Amino acid sequence: MNLGTLLNAPDLGLELRVGTDVADRPITRVFTATLRDPRRFLTGGELVLSGMEWWPKPEDSDAFVAGLAQAGVTALGAGTAEAGGILPQHVVDACERHKLPLLVVPVHISFATISERVILGLAAERATPNLDRHRRLVAAVTSGGGLSALVGAGATEVGADCWVISAAGRVVEGTDELRDVPALVKHALRSERMPVVAGGFSVYATTTKQRPLGWFLVVAGDHRTWPTERQEVAAEFATLVELERSRLDEARRIENRAAQPLLRLVLSEQATPNEIQSRLSATELDGTEIVTVSASGTAASVLDDLLSAFDGPALVGTVDDEVFGLLGTPHPIAADLKDMVRTMQPALGRGGLVLGLGRCPDATGLRAAVLQARYARKLAERSPGRVAVMAGDEVASHLLLLAAVPDELRRSFRNQIIGPLSAYDETHKSELTRTLRVFLEHSGSWTQAAAELHVHVNTLRYRITRITELTGRDPGRFGDRVDLYLALADESEHRPP
CATH class of the missing domain: 3.30.70 (Alpha-Beta Plaits)
Incomplete structure (x- = not known):
């Protein structure tokens, strides 16, 4: 598949804004960028799709586009729906500066639609030797049966039990029980290359998005011992799982439109x-x-x-x-x-x-x-x-x-109440702060606090008197005790680990 295939699709309506003679540039996969710097997720040849959230300023556009060019991507597809259909000129300038082809995605076309076109096109190219299997897998996707139908069909074509698992360690769909999913996920996340074999299972990455919680396809058996035809079917299966995932994402995105106005009202x-x-x-x-x-x-x-x-x-x-x-x-x-x-x-x-x-x-x-x-x-x-x-x-x-309470106000309160105590301990290598903490934890019991501190009660009384002089608060009075307790509690929360 190449850029020309997409540019010549009238239903997509993609506009080539930057670049000439790019129709023959190959596309190896489609990738939706959701972070400022996606380079570690790119291998070259991708069509990168991204909204406007990372390009508010010219310097942001330049850094983002420079990273894509350095990674050797085929083109950038810019979605303008969130910006009202307007593409900032500094994005165009950055693509021209770094010689990166730029496609403008119409506001009525979702990234899921483009991803589906690319994924199915690439799958068709790879599946030519296994055309019947390819047709059956694609039919499972287009039948409306959802992920369950696809996993069932994929397991039949691969000839083994299969599961789709999330990076959070949950089975999303599967043909049988799968144990110790977190161990499989951790092994996959730490692997530099996919698929990877772990515990007698072959784990394939499905996601074409750079996000932590992608899905993985798990197939029973060691893919390294399989014939080439079976390996290709498993790889195509993983690609189609991501297509089904993108459809679910699109549905969730539409559902979540109700979230922001509700949350703004609640807040x-x-x-x-x-x-x-x-x-x-x-x-x-x-x-x-x-x-x-x-x-x-x-x-x-x-x-x-x-x-x-x-x-x-x-x-x-x-x-x-x-x-x-x-x-x-x-x-x-x-x-x-x-x-x-x-x-x-x-x-x-x-x-x-x-x-x-x-x-x-x-x-x-x-x-x-x-x-x-x-x-x-x-x-x-x-x-x-x-x-x-x-x-x-x-x-x-x-x-x-x-x-x-705002950080500045809380810090001011903490410093005002126990700041002198902390400074005194630092200068004199004393333990007045600890003494106060223990005294309050024992609800002002002189005997119990002295026992925990391993000091005489008279020594404890002297320390409490000194604390009163330094802080201006008497730990024996309820109101002052509340101030001291809250200041110590906040100090504990800010104490370095």
């Missing part, structure tokens, strides 16, 4: 419960218990993939660069999410993924649950490591309240 302090209920009634979440998720360090597509592993309706949207998810389920999901995030961690590279969770029984508590998820996520961001999941009901309520 608005002026919204009434009736207004929220009215908006929620237009979704499948109406009448269900709702788990709310706040995410950082990730794209909305990653959270969408994670929530799709659970039974129940889900919506994912972005509001002011913050990603939120809503999942209708009465069941707790924190433990499963933690397992999934740990499994797919190798796919994150240097990036991170932090999730905070909340819960509400109905629309009346939705705003509080969304804020609970946000504050739980802010607390989780202080955890050591690149990935973390924290549910609001796992956290003491006073810590959630602290997380709701």
Whole structure:
């Protein structure tokens, strides 16, 4: 397949904006870019599809296009739907500067449509020696039977049990039970080349997108011992799995259109419960218990993939660069999410993924649950490591309240209350901060605190007197004790691991 095949397809309406004599440039695969720098996912010859989210400024366009040119891609297909059909001139200039062919994708054409055309075209070229098998596999895709029909047909053509698994360690579809899926995923994510053999199974990458939560095709047996014809069928099968995935993604994208206006309304302090209920009634979440998720360090597509592993309706949207998810389920999901995030961690590279969770029984508590998820996520961001999941009901309520306070105000409060104490300990190598912490943990019991500190009660009384002088707060008074406790709690959250 080459660029000319796509440019000459009238139903696609692609416009060649940059480049001449490019019709014969070959396309090896189609790739949807969802990050600023996709180079580590490119091997050369790709048609790269990307929206406008990474090109707000000329320098952004230049860096993105330069990376594609360096990777040897065939062309860039620019989607303009999010920009109202307008292609910025600096994108055109960058492609001309780096001699990269640029195609403009009409606003009414989805990336899924282009991906399907390329994938089916490439599959047809590869399948010429196995034309009957190719026709049966494609028929499974076009029959409307979904992924289940495709996996069944693929298993028949390959002659072995097959499964589609996610990078989060879940079986999406399969012909039999598959054990220890996380181990297969971790092996695949750490492999430089695909397919890879692990535990008696051949694992194929299916995704043509650079995103952590791609799918994998698992086939029972070692592909290295198979005849060439069978290897080609398995490779085509993996490609068609990604085509089915792109269709599901397109359907989810349409469903998620309801997420952003709902979330903006929920986050608005002026919204009434009736207004929220009215908006929620237009979704499948109406009448269900709702788990709310706040995410950082990730794209909305990653959270969408994670929530799709659970039974129940889900919506994912972005509001002011913050990603939120809503999942209708009465069941707790924190433990499963933690397992999934740990499994797919190798796919994150240097990036991170932090999730905070909340819960509400109905629309009346939705705003509080969304804020609970946000504050739980802010607390989780202080955890050591690149990935973390924290549910609001796992956290003491006073810590959630602290997380709701702006960083600058919280830092000022902490420094004002216990800053002098920390400075004194640093200068005199004393333990007044620890003494205060132990004293408060024992609810002001002189005997119990002195015993844990291994000091005489009189020594403890002297230290508490010194603490009062330095902080201006008396740990014996309830109001002062609350101030000191909150300042110490916030200091603990900011203490380096």
